[in-house]
Amino acid sequence: MILLTMLARVSDGLPLAASIQENEQYERDLQQYQTQAKQLFRRLNAQSPDRCTLEAGNLNFHYLIAEGVCYLCLCEPSFPKKVAFGYLDDLHSEFFDQYGRRVSTVTRPYAFIEFDNYIQKAKKMYVDGRARRNLGNINTELQDVQRIMVANIEEVLHRGEALSVLDTKASNLSSLAKKYQSDAKYLNTRSTYAKFAAVAVVLLTLIIYVRFWWL
């Protein structure tokens, strides 16, 4: 079962098209999943892995990045990964044919919402078990899905957060180290001064002693 399909531009996370399958079971959570998907789009960049499966609670996100567009779908865990990526590949080839060149020019969200029509048809085809068997040949052409990275959506969404925490910690550390260094320097100087002062006092006492009592 494919519950949600979204397409977005990778460079700025602008949503390009979407299709939502109403499902009473997940109706309430769907809103939340959409928000997660939008957050994910904003996190993605050119360095992100181009095929990835993200576990999000009871459901799985699968996404595919190609030609600057991210194709994302939300499926039940029981839904075969192979089929899901086959579906995303299918969307990609069709979308790139129709709108590929205009992706970089649009500014408003959901500019290619009419692609929804194709998404729905493709979805029906891939979800339907009987039709799926006929698609077997497509699936075999797929690269080894086992090698596709599996991660948790929370991790991905919060990975940036952890990094930034690490970053702050590191910078904290370095600032602390700097402070330690300056403190140490200061202490050093002070002890040096103290030593000099002691020597000077002894010398002075000696001179006075020699000057007044010895003579």
Add this chain to the structure above:
Amino acid sequence: MSTAGFNSQNGTGAGQPYANGPSQNLQQLPGVNYGMAPLQNYNQLQAKAPMGPGLYPPSAPSAPYQSHPPQTHPPVSSYQPLMPRPPLGGGSLPHTPPLSASPVPRMPSAQSTPPPPPVSSSGYYASPHQTPSMGQPWQYNATPTNPPAPMTPPHGQPATNHMPPPMSMVPPTSAYSAPPPTHTATLPPGPALPPTSLHAYNQPGVAPPPVTPMAPHTYQPGRPPYGAPPSGAPPMGPPPPMGHPPSMKPTPPPTGPPMGNATPPPPKADAQWDGVNHIAPPSESEEGDVECPGTVAGNGPQAPNSYNHVENKTSGAAQPGPPGRHLGHYPSLPPGYQSSPPGHTAQPYPLKQQPYQQPGPAQLSPSLAAMSLQSGTPEALRVVNLLQERNLLPPGPLIPPTPCLPQDLQRVNCNPEVFRCTLTSIPQTQSLLNKAKLPLGLLLHPFKDLSQLPVVTSSTIVRCRSCRTYINPFVSFLDQRRWKCNLCYRVNEVPEEFMYNPVSRAYGEPHKRPEVQNATIEFIAPSEYMLRPPQPAVYLFVLDVSHNAVETGYLHVFCQSLLDNLNSLPGDSRTKVGFITFDSTIHFYNLQEGLSQPQMLIVSDIEDIFLPTPDSLLVNLNESKELVQDLLKSLPTLFEKTMETQSALGSALQAAFKLLSPTGGRMSVFQTQLPNLGAGALQSREDPNQRAAAKDVQHLSPATDFYKKLALDCSGQQVAVDLFLLSAQYCDLASLGCISRYSAGSVYYYPSYHQQHNIAQVERFQKDLKRYLTRKIGFEAVMRIRCTKGLSIHTFHGNFFVRSTDLLSLPNVNPDAGFAVQMSIDENLDDLQLVSFQAALLYTSSKGERRIRVHTLCLPVVNSLSDVFAGADVQAISGLLACMAVDRSVTASLSDARDALTNAAIDSLLCYRQSVLTIQQPGLLAPACLRLFPLYVLALHKQKAFRVGTSTRLDDRVFAMCQLKYQPLVYAMLMIHPALYRVDDLTDEGALNINDRTIPQPRVLQLSVEKLCREGAFLMDAGTVMYLWIGRNCNPAFLTQVLGVPSYAAVPENLYLLPELDTAESQRVRAFVGWLKDQRPFAPTLHIIRDESQLKTSFLQNMIEDRTESALSYYEFLLHLQQQISK
């Protein structure tokens, strides 16, 4: 206007030169042309030149009616038995001290309930916990202590953010100190008029005069003339000879009361406004003064049939008068009224049309000059004695008052057709507002079709950080980088992107951006404004196919209309359609692509409805177009033989809701009878014998909350329900209408629809359907109205669901929907000079674009009562009062609403007299800007929605109420007060010229039979219907050259079209009628009627200034007001 850089964003959207610039929206329908060049186009109607006085013969209408000598009964005696209502007749209304700051309930004499405490007037949305207080005057404000009504937000919430009083940023308004305008509209008296009509008129009995069936014979002789003014009438000159053209008279300085014509130059009024306000000198006298409107003699040789009938009915109706009916004498008729003999020649109520003249400064009497020196009274405050000045109607459409704003602000202010306030000068405090006794509210037409609308695509929409106001022309820029919100006065940063002006392609000019130059603008919303991907356009049609429905034959028209317009349904390649038909069972249609023909699926379990195949009932229109067309072609014949009479509307609606709830969309329900099966079944509640009852009307509120609950469910799932009711019998619109009201749909009602027996309705249905199917539509919309801190909105009128205090949920929004809100002043606006209101409508276009349309209105704040009155917008006030009266009729009673309407007029005029006028003088005095207020109030009394005593079907009444609340003000005003034109003598003088078509502009006449004459042809424009009344002796040239018939007798009985003849007259008339029709979205039907036509009754019922058996004439109403005021 630099349009060079604009490009369309509606098409493919390929390659715009800049990313965040405005672009002309080409998809808008042509309409009023405004937007980037507001000034040129806003005042389209003002371009109309005032009509010269010589265009029409002075209709001297009373002359022919003098077929019998004036009677000399004492006027009072025959007059009283017809006094209709206790509150009007009874003089025991406790008087409200006009200066008291808190409103005191006004009690009708019939009731003896103690005055309720004046708290908790949530005005109109009385909650069930609140027993609506009878006869309570309207309190236009809600107190914060109000318990929230169930369906409304906790209105009247005080503003919570108490900001320190901001320093005023705005330059002081040049309130009334603007330079005097030029009086270009002043017209010299026209040439003498062809007296032929007058002569023809003076042959009594040759032809029957137009007779008001409502005018009872018994009444006529005793009818007091519009005689001397109540007291202190100015001396009158001798009557001029009969037929004396008005232009021959010396145009005297007005001899009215001293203040009668204080017309110092209005502040900023344009010349046109001057032209509108000319009032005939009151000292006009006329031979035929005995008669007055509505009292046309009934004894014309051919008329008496219908007439006597009415008379009998009237006399019969006098005995079972309603309880509390005041049968005694009109208690304190002003002396002048009581004692003036019928033949009184001093006729201060001029019956002729007067040449317009503007009293120049030289004509001002010394006292007037003193007046003008003293306060510089603006034109709007010129005192008008309503009892003496008759010709109050402007010759053309009434132009809304212009707020007294600095020129540069007014230039960019919102178009009054879109956004209008009842008071164009906002009072400083609530107590000042209470004193003025005028309602404060806004009237909106937010989704109006606009031909030019700046559209901005920008990644960031600049809004105030604290109150979320959109940046607008009335914010102030502190410097280049900071702007101050005009609603909450927070200082905000200007974002970097906003510094670049895409219109001029210059940097560092944030104040020249289109957002800051246009009061009406549209934004393409970024994805933060979407909770879900934009929904496709989804249209579901729910059709009644019971025996009754098939009998009316509406299916043929509907299917044909839809077939014709299938390609122009707004939408894109995602558009979905679906069909459900129902009688006692529900029929679904499987239109899945690939089927050879549509499949009908019948569900007979209406108790627990389910969808047989959820996927293939709503189908993509493009993919299944052929199947849809097949279905539409076969549907009318499919049920031809049905004998099923029951109607399970409720279950059908539930099924439709289930079908639409995943996506949202529009549900169009066609119903022809009372639903009597399954959920939501209704029973007939109308007693036909009570239709004409003079007492209260029952059953105005819904019988069941099934429809309301379902509507709220629909609203939650972004489904709007539009109801088409085609029924001859009672359908309980009061209950059914809830389904549309709370889901932001609309109701269309075609009483007595039948394909053969009622061709006019069929034609109207066809035209309405075309408009309905092809007009713009916005889906999943919300509208928020914000106003400057200190003001608060407490009651909303229209079709919607109020989701939070100021957020209206509109599953669909259409260009023909109007809204009204009531406001109160929570905090003093002492240190403010300007206040602003902003309405923001967020919607998904049929192309799947999320857009925000923002309208901003700016108004000045004033601190004196006279300034408040000077800024009153009488049409907006009447429109808002009508909405309030509808609510009052439903929550309390109809009579209560009627009393409240009367009291609204009394209170405001009383306040004007006592608090604004410095010189007391006799008469019923009103400021010029409110001079039409009593007329409109009377018109509301006689409107279908509020009238009593005249036979009105309950559904008709409820439908009229719906329309008053839902229609934009322009159309509602035509419903309330139709426009009457004489069209047999149209000339090109003063004509408009639009697209090389010359459109003559006849004068708007008063709605009185007196204005009709048998030699003429008159066009009455009542909004949804037009009547062309042909006089019996109509000019043969008109008959042949316009109607194409040789004689009056040859005018066919059922004529709905003007034949296209190749004559100048025909072209003129058709141009004029076509121009009127083009001005509104739903083309009105034109009925061409003769004296004998059945429709004559409804034509004459619109003659508001005339007396009917159950309602006062305009003059009587004025006397009633005056009596109440002078008490």
